[in-house]
Amino acid sequence: MTSNNIQLDNNGRLKHFLTTEGLNKNLLLNILDHAESFAGVGDRAVKKVPLLRGKTIVNLFFEPSTRTRTTFELAAKRLSADVLNINIAQSATSKGESLQDTLRTLEAMHCDMFVVRHGSSGAAHFMAKHVSPRIRIINAGDGNHAHPTQAMLDMFTIRHHKKDFSRLKVAIVGDIMHSRVARSEIHALTTLGVNEVRVIAPLTLLPARVETLGVHVFHELEAGLEDVDVVIMLRLQRERMRSALLPSEQEYFHNYGLTEKRLQVAKDDAIVMHPGPINRGVEIDTHVADGERSVILQQVSHGIAVRMAVMAMSMGSLVDKQEEKT
Amino acid sequence: MSSDKHDIDEILAEMHSQLLSYLKKSNISEPLIIGIQTGGLWIAEKMRSSLNIGSPVGELNIAFYRDDFSRIGLHPRVTPSSLPFEIEDRHIILVDDVLHTGRTIRAAMNEIFDYGRPASITLAVLIDRSGRELPIQADVVGKRLALKTDEHVKLLGPEPLALEFK
Numbered sequence: 260m261t262s263n264n265i266q267l268d269n270n271g272r273l274k275h276f277l278t279t280e281g282l283n284k285n286l287l288l289n290i291l292d293h294a295e296s297f298a299g300v301g302d303r304a305v306k307k308v309p310l311l312r313g314k315t316i317v318n319l320f321f322e323p324s325t326r327t328r329t330t331f332e333l334a335a336k337r338l339s340a341d342v343l344n345i346n347i348a349q350s351a352t353s354k355g356e357s358l359q360d361t362l363r364t365l366e367a368m369h370c371d372m373f374v375v376r377h378g379s380s381g382a383a384h385f386m387a388k389h390v391s392p393r394i395r396i397i398n399a400g401d402g403n404h405a406h407p408t409q410a411m412l413d414m415f416t417i418r419h420h421k422k423d424f425s426r427l428k429v430a431i432v433g434d435i436m437h438s439r440v441a442r443s444e445i446h447a448l449t450t451l452g453v454n455e456v457r458v459i460a461p462l463t464l465l466p467a468r469v470e471t472l473g474v475h476v477f478h479e480l481e482a483g484l485e486d487v488d489v490v491i492m493l494r495l496q497r498e499r500m501r502s503a504l505l506p507s508e509q510e511y512f513h514n515y516g517l518t519e520k521r522l523q524v525a526k527d528d529a530i531v532m533h534p535g536p537i538n539r540g541v542e543i544d545t546h547v548a549d550g551e552r553s554v555i556l557q558q559v560s561h562g563i564a565v566r567m568a569v570m571a572m573s574m575g576s577l578v579d580k581q582e583e584k585t
Numbered sequence: 586m587s588s589d590k591h592d593i594d595e596i597l598a599e600m601h602s603q604l605l606s607y608l609k610k611s612n613i614s615e616p617l618i619i620g621i622q623t624g625g626l627w628i629a630e631k632m633r634s635s636l637n638i639g640s641p642v643g644e645l646n647i648a649f650y651r652d653d654f655s656r657i658g659l660h661p662r663v664t665p666s667s668l669p670f671e672i673e674d675r676h677i678i679l680v681d682d683v684l685h686t687g688r689t690i691r692a693a694m695n696e697i698f699d700y701g702r703p704a705s706i707t708l709a710v711l712i713d714r715s716g717r718e719l720p721i722q723a724d725v726v727g728k729r730l731a732l733k734t735d736e737h738v739k740l741l742g743p744e745p746l747a748l749e750f751k
Contacts, residue, residue, distance in 0.1 A: 272658070296646070296665040304673075305699035308649035310659075571649075575658030 265387055272576040275387040275396040276569045278405040279447040287414065287450055293568035294415050294561070300337055301563065310571050311340035314371040318344045319361070320399070321377040326535055326559060327399050327409070331374045334566035343370065358382065359389055366391050372574060373397070380404035380439075395573045397566075403437050409534050410443035412565040414451060416558050417489055420530050424448075430457040430483050430525075431474075432515060433493030433542050434464045440534045441493060442472075449473045459483035461515070463504040480515050485524045492517055492533045495542045508541050518544040522552065530554045593746045596711055596727035597628070601635045603725040604678070604709055613705065616676040619643035621693050622664060624682030624740040628711050632680060643668040645679075650692035666696065673701040682740040684710040687721035712738055712748070 266282065268274040273286060300308055316335040318328050328344065335342045347361070358377075365373065372395040375383045380402030387396040400406040421427055429448055435441045435458050448456045449472070458469060459477045470476060477483030484490060495511060505511050517531065531543075531553045539545045547553060608616060620629025620642050629642045644667045648660040679693060690708060697703060709725035714732045730738060737751045 293659065296648070299665045299667065300649075303699055304701050307699065309695070310649050310654055571659050575654065 268576045273572045277383045277398045279407045279443045294564040297567040298564040311338040314340045316340045316372045317370045330562040376400045405443045406439040410447045412562040415561045424451045427453045428455045428487040429489040430487045431491045432459040600727040613676045618678045621681045622646045627743045629680040647692040650696045677703045677706045683712045687719035
């Protein structure tokens with residue numbers, strides 16, 4: 260079994276959701292379609308469907324997060340699941356072992372699904388590999404590796420505004436190197452068949468051989484933004500300045516900060532996205548963040564629907580009789 | 586074998602007249618009409634136009650309310666439910682094509698109550714076939730059929746509407 264199809268059950272259904280890499284177009288579209296169905300639930304008098312009644316979902320966060328954890332929690336509650344939030348300060352010692360111990364403990368509590376955020380790349384894969392077959396794992400961000408639900412809620416937002424992926428030019432701007440969001444987005448965008456994916460960043464914030472992922476590399480913001488339909492800004496972490504990858508926030512904003520003026524070269528109906536939390540005046544100007552092309556707050560509400568879809572799909576694959584025997 | 590179009594029109598006419606007298610008897614005015622996807626929706630559209638109901642038909646997709654999720658998982662993609670009106674204190678006519686086990690209707694009523702508290706729900710079906718597993722009965726029935734467990738009837742449509750027997 261390869262590391263990719265650990266995500267699928269014997270019938271090709273989504274079992275664990277660990278990364279957008281290696282999932283086919285149909286499955287990704289399926290997630291978006293289901294999310295569409297779930298999106299309406301938030302507008303009703305009772306914002307709940309009984310799908311996961313009696314299931315227990317554990318938010319297992321080894322790294323602090325507010326919006327991701329909250330939207331996962333809301334998504335689980337709207338599916339009528341019971342939710343447990345566990346925040347574990349990451350211990351530096353023998354992560355492998357302690358993670359396995361944590362798993363065993365939670366398994367003993369008869370939980371059904373773990374939503375995992377961890378500072379180490381591969382943590383969610385590790386858990387999926389070692390967890391008992393009745394339990395489902397959703398990756399809520401692992402190290403620099405993947406953040407698949409964020410990528411899918413961005414895809415949902417893009418489709419919501421642009422309908423068809425095939426003609427789109429999408430630019431991802433900022434710290435590509437350290438961004439699990441960027442990686443998951445690039446895989447999702449190329450699988451969904453967008454016309455062009457661009458990454459715009461200084462050399463120091465680009466991973467080596469990033470072109471092999473099927474993207475075009477730009478080092479200058481204006482050149483990269485020309486004619487694009489979608490601009491995805493990434494959060495710049497302040498640690499990057501300390502580690503000397505960047506000179507200063509001011510200089511970064513001067514070169515890569517998104518302003519209304521710079522946005523003029525993009526398509527007239529271009530949308531601006533950001534996974535949040537945003538650093539106003541560092542990667543994005545306040546007028547753009549609050550401007551009419553910004554869909555940043557929509558991304559948040561779409562996140563709930565997408566997370567409902569992924570949880571329901573993955574829990575729904577639990578019912579394979581053959582698999583239960585193994 | 587399939588029945589011809591004529592049959593369906595007769596059944597629809599029967600539903601229409603039953604529905605009229607039922608609404609009158611129950612003193613229901615200005616009802617809202619909700620169809621269960623997909624066949625129920627087609628019938629609901631017919632009833633809406635023959636009863637001259639002003640509001641559009643509400644669409645119910647009960648996929649998230651089925652009682653077999655833990656057995657067969659999430660159903661393939663279906664159009665989301667859409668009730669383009671407030672149902673609070675309104676009279677609802679719930680329409681489906683075939684009433685069989687009653688489980689779909691149970692799920693539909695559960696979903697309706699998540700939108701609000703209707704004044705009443707009237708169940709109208711094109712076909713009432715044998716095989717009920719829950720204490721649910723229709724108020725308006727186009728046609729009753731006694732079928733064996735392995736016999737099935739399905740509504741094909743939307744244009745033209747036809748019944749398919751297997």
